Amino acid sequence: MSALLGGPVLLPLLGAALSVGVGRWRNAQRLVGVTTLVVDAVASIALLHRVDRHGVASVQAGGWEAPVGITLVADRLAAIMLVVAVLVLLAVLVYAIGQPGAEEQHVGFHPVYLILAAGIGAAFLTGDLFNLFVAFEVMLMASYALITLGGRPDQVRSGMTYVVISLLASTLFLLALAFVYSATGTLNMADLTTKIAALPGGLRSGLALLLVVVFGIKAAIFPLFSWLPDSYPTAPTPVTAVFAGLLTKVGVYALLRSQTLLFPPGTRPGTLLLVVAALTMVVGVLGAIAQNDIKRILSFHIVSQIGYMVMGIGLFTVAGLAGAVIYIVHHIVVKTTLFLVAGLVEQRTGTAHLDELTGLRRLEPVLAVLFILPALSLAGLPPFSGFVAKLALVEAGLDAGAVVVVGVSLAVSLLTLLSMTKIWANAFWGPDPSHDTGRTMTAPRQALMVGATASLVVLSLAVAVAAGPLYGLSERAARDLVDTSAYVHEVLAP
Amino acid sequence: MTVLLAVTAGVLCASGTYLVLGRQLSRVVIGVGLLGHGANLVLVLSGGDGGDPAFVGGDAARFADPLPQALVLTAIVITFGVVAFLLSLAYRSWRVRADDEVEDDVEDRRVARGAAHAGEDGAGS
Numbered sequence: 379m380s381a382l383l384g385g386p387v388l389l390p391l392l393g394a395a396l397s398v399g400v401g402r403w404r405n406a407q408r409l410v411g412v413t414t415l416v417v418d419a420v421a422s423i424a425l426l427h428r429v430d431r432h433g434v435a436s437v438q439a440g441g442w443e444a445p446v447g448i449t450l451v452a453d454r455l456a457a458i459m460l461v462v463a464v465l466v467l468l469a470v471l472v473y474a475i476g477q478p479g480a481e482e483q484h485v486g487f488h489p490v491y492l493i494l495a496a497g498i499g500a501a502f503l504t505g506d507l508f509n510l511f512v513a514f515e516v517m518l519m520a521s522y523a524l525i526t527l528g529g530r531p532d533q534v535r536s537g538m539t540y541v542v543i544s545l546l547a548s549t550l551f552l553l554a555l556a557f558v559y560s561a562t563g564t565l566n567m568a569d570l571t572t573k574i575a576a577l578p579g580g581l582r583s584g585l586a587l588l589l590v591v592v593f594g595i596k597a598a599i600f601p602l603f604s605w606l607p608d609s610y611p612t613a614p615t616p617v618t619a620v621f622a623g624l625l626t627k628v629g630v631y632a633l634l635r636s637q638t639l640l641f642p643p644g645t646r647p648g649t650l651l652l653v654v655a656a657l658t659m660v661v662g663v664l665g666a667i668a669q670n671d672i673k674r675i676l677s678f679h680i681v682s683q684i685g686y687m688v689m690g691i692g693l694f695t696v697a698g699l700a701g702a703v704i705y706i707v708h709h710i711v712v713k714t715t716l717f718l719v720a721g722l723v724e725q726r727t728g729t730a731h732l733d734e735l736t737g738l739r740r741l742e743p744v745l746a747v748l749f750i751l752p753a754l755s756l757a758g759l760p761p762f763s764g765f766v767a768k769l770a771l772v773e774a775g776l777d778a779g780a781v782v783v784v785g786v787s788l789a790v791s792l793l794t795l796l797s798m799t800k801i802w803a804n805a806f807w808g809p810d811p812s813h814d815t816g817r818t819m820t821a822p823r824q825a826l827m828v829g830a831t832a833s834l835v836v837l838s839l840a841v842a843v844a845a846g847p848l849y850g851l852s853e854r855a856a857r858d859l860v861d862t863s864a865y866v867h868e869v870l871a872p
Numbered sequence: 873m874t875v876l877l878a879v880t881a882g883v884l885c886a887s888g889t890y891l892v893l894g895r896q897l898s899r900v901v902i903g904v905g906l907l908g909h910g911a912n913l914v915l916v917l918s919g920g921d922g923g924d925p926a927f928v929g930g931d932a933a934r935f936a937d938p939l940p941q942a943l944v945l946t947a948i949v950i951t952f953g954v955v956a957f958l959l960s961l962a963y964r965s966w967r968v969r970a971d972d973e974v975e976d977d978v979e980d981r982r983v984a985r986g987a988a989h990a991g992e993d994g995a996g997s
Contacts, residue, residue, distance in 0.1 A: 512950070522957055522961075534961060541958055542904065545908075548954075549908055549911045552914075555915065559915075670983065
């Protein structure tokens with residue numbers, strides 16, 4: 379059991395160390411990276427299977443008991459997130475190996491990428507607020523290095539914004555931790571469940587809102603999102619793709635976990651979150667419509683999509699939380715795929731700017747198919763995964779009587795479709811390009827990049843095909859979140 | 873003593889915030905450092921009043937809470953690492969641009985200009 383829980387944190391760290399050791403041989407690094415993530419994926423799937431059958435699992439690292447020691451806990455939500463994250467990390471690593479650029483030129487890419495994987499794994503599995511902070515920092519430190527890999531002037535500029543904003547969020551997080559500890563004398567999340575409930579109402583709301591702001595910055599909700607479209611597009615494609623898919627979702631996960639576990643029902647900022655969700659959706663999608671560069675359009679769509687997840691969280695019902703969980707799964711896969719496709723377009727034509735792109739459907743028909751499937755899914759058209767996820771959220775919203783936010787979410791879906799159509803019409807339709815500026819690649823590289831992208835498309839289709847069982851799983855995960863007694867019992871009295 | 877430390881933390885956070893709001897990277901780096909110190913100080917304070925050193929014998933009832941001290945050590949190391957990274961980034965920025973001001977986002981400016989042009993011409997581009 380402890381191997382399964384410790385694996386997703388320790389394996390990538392060991393892999394990173396090994397990767398530094400064999401730094402002189404790029405192929406050895408590749409072997410280490412892919413092997414580590416494959417083993418990690420198998421361990422995560424085994425963990426999900428176990429947790430789904432036998433309930434919450436926990437490990438006290440180092441043998442110190444729960445409120446003081448380092449607790450690793452996996453419930454269904456954490457295990458689902460872990461599985462999706464590791465699969466996406468693996469696909470993007472394969473893509474990065476195929477792509478000429480960052481991975482090939484920098485000895486540090488593989489170790490840092492694996493450390494990022496360890497940070498993400500630790501953030502999902504930790505049962506302690508302070509260790510959540512440490513996991514965030516591990517993840518962010520790796521992301522700082524990845525986003526500035528190459529050190530081009532525009533990367534330094536946008537990397538700076540990203541680092542400073544993340545640091546401010548971390549400082550606020552540290553302050554929040556200090557306040558929580560002063561008020562309750564513990565930082566173990568299961569222990570906090572009972573201790574926070576005993577606090578006076580005003581103090582409790584203050585702590586809840588402070589944590590919303592902290593995780594809101596990381597998740598890029600309105601009005602704390604402006605760093606995201608600014609910094610993501612300048613990084614190398616595989617880095618942007620994995621950030622777009624995973625990093626903001628770790629923030630959403632932390633928001634989901636902290637609000638459901640720490641604060642008792644009736645004291646959660648539900649209405650506030652719904653208002654913020656609606657604004658996030660609208661502002662994000664409007665920002666996307668104004669843009670002219672594929673990567674920037676997609677970056678603004680991340681913001682917009684975060685709104686949907688926050689909407690599910692804000693409802694605080696089983697159906698709402700289940701909708702949020704399935705939406706996160708869908709979004710991680712689809713968003714990463716779209717960024718990988720944007721990278722392929724850039725690789726092929728030398729630009730991701732819509733004004734300079736035209737007629738790609740004839741030049742690269744495979745690329746057109748790889749784009750249109752996740753794009754329609756993002757907009758929420760049936761029969762794709764986005765439809766399943768949005769349907770779950772809309773039904774949950776109507777059940778809870780949150781008609782306004784449901785209306786907004788449907789309107790935003792239409793605008794998302796509009797913006798996807800814009801990319802399609804400009805880049806893929808239109809007259810054939812007058813001159814083929816394309817840079818062709820060797821077949822094996824091309825196969826790796828296209829193969830990795832295609833495997834994610836297949837994964838997103840699988841989400842739609844397996845919608846029934848997956849929704850069942852999300853619903854069980856949501857029940858765990860609404861009734862936290864199993865989680866608390868497993869951690870404090872195993 | 874606790875009040876004095878609380879005030880110090882407040883002053884550190886306030887001056888850090890002021891510096892971070894500036895446009896010069898060197899100021900931002902110092903501001904981030906001060907903010908980090910402020911947060912760390914609050915974390916130390918969260919353990920309550922001082923007391924005897926823990927784990928070296930003596931009366932357990934009079935121990936100072938050791939947990940926030942462990943936490944703050946971790947936090948200090950992390951802040952140190954990040955500030956070091958930030959400094960190297962600022963240095964890199966100075967090397968490539970010979971200037972330590974944060975520029976506007978080029979693409980943002982472009983989109984804004986495009987919108988202004990479209991408005992003047994009465995037609996989209």
